[in-house]
Amino acid sequence: MSADGKISTKDRVQVKISNDDDLKRVDKLKCGIDAIMVGIGTILADDPSLTVKSGECPNPTRVVVDSRARTPLDAEILHKGDGERIILVSEAAPLERISALSEYAQIVIAGEDQVDLRAGLLELKRQGIDRIMVEGGGTLNWSLFAGGLVDELYTYIGGLVVGGVDAPTLVDGDGFSINESLIPLELIDFKQLGNGVLLRWSVKRV
Ligand SMILES: NC(=O)C1=CN([C@@H]2O[C@H](COP(=O)(O)OP(=O)(O)OC[C@H]3O[C@@H](n4cnc5c(N)ncnc54)[C@H](O)[C@@H]3O)[C@@H](O)[C@H]2O)C=CC1
Numbered sequence: 001m002s003a004d005g006k007i008s009t010k011d012r013v014q015v016k017i018s019n020d021d022d023l024k025r026v027d028k029l030k031c032g033i034d035a036i037m038v039g040i041g042t043i044l045a046d047d048p049s050l051t052v053k054s055g056e057c058p059n060p061t062r063v064v065v066d067s068r069a070r071t072p073l074d075a076e077i078l079h080k081g082d083g084e085r086i087i088l089v090s091e092a093a094p095l096e097r098i099s100a101l102s103e104y105a106q107i108v109i110a111g112e113d114q115v116d117l118r119a120g121l122l123e124l125k126r127q128g129i130d131r132i133m134v135e136g137g138g139t140l141n142w143s144l145f146a147g148g149l150v151d152e153l154y155t156y157i158g159g160l161v162v163g164g165v166d167a168p169t170l171v172d173g174d175g176f177s178i179n180e181s182l183i184p185l186e187l188i189d190f191k192q193l194g195n196g197v198l199l200r201w202s203v204k205r206v
């Protein structure tokens, strides 16, 4: 995120926040996980491939949280690189979209209207996926924090200001209003990486 906590512009245009060292760090992380997950908002805004750029390890399973199966059939994530793809959808997803997407990805139905993340994650675990790295965006990040489904948070804070009350932040969604609900974190590591700082936090279980 930027120094002011934004993860893209108010128009949802992707911003290069990470420097090359940080991008390499993110790429290396992908070699120690079973799956990488993003929300459909990120797919529609950025069209990421989420592949391992160094080629040092196989691509992790790529997972999209997409209640209504809106992932475009020509999305990079469905076509670039080898590896498994899983799209978590809800019962509200149109059958014709599920059928079209199932040519490229395994479709897992979890939840009635919105994806039930806990149920979806349990199904991924059943399939042998234990470690998941989530790369945003802010709405999915919120649901995972609100659902008590996060173990660790890495924040790279880059040297730029994006601004804008409508620009997505690291954690968006509804936000907590009651003090007791706030999620306590413990700082477990920090280091300078180029013109920014990397923070590693663990979520405190209370
Ligand atoms: N700087 C960075 O590292 C990153 C920046 N981004 C930016 O974030 C923005 C996209 O973020 P968002 O619009 O917040 O989209 P998002 O990627 O968080 O996806 C949210 C969408 O997922 C679907 N969904 C289904 N079930 C859900 C559930 N249980 N909880 C939450 N969402 C659920 C909904 O349609 C929801 O609108 C883009 O502008 C992108 O550029 C995204 C990833 C990383």
Ligand SMILES: Nc1nc(O)c(N)c(N[C@@H]2O[C@H](COP(=O)(O)O)[C@@H](O)[C@H]2O)n1
Residues within 6 Å of the ligand: 014, 015, 016, 017, 018, 022, 023, 026, 038, 042, 046, 047, 048, 049, 050, 051, 135, 136
């Ligand atoms: N680590 C990092 N630094 C930035 O500056 C970013 N803008 C992002 N964005 C995330 O990376 C995805 C791009 O993935 P591909 O390169 O297409 O594989 C993008 O969708 C965001 O999730 N990340």
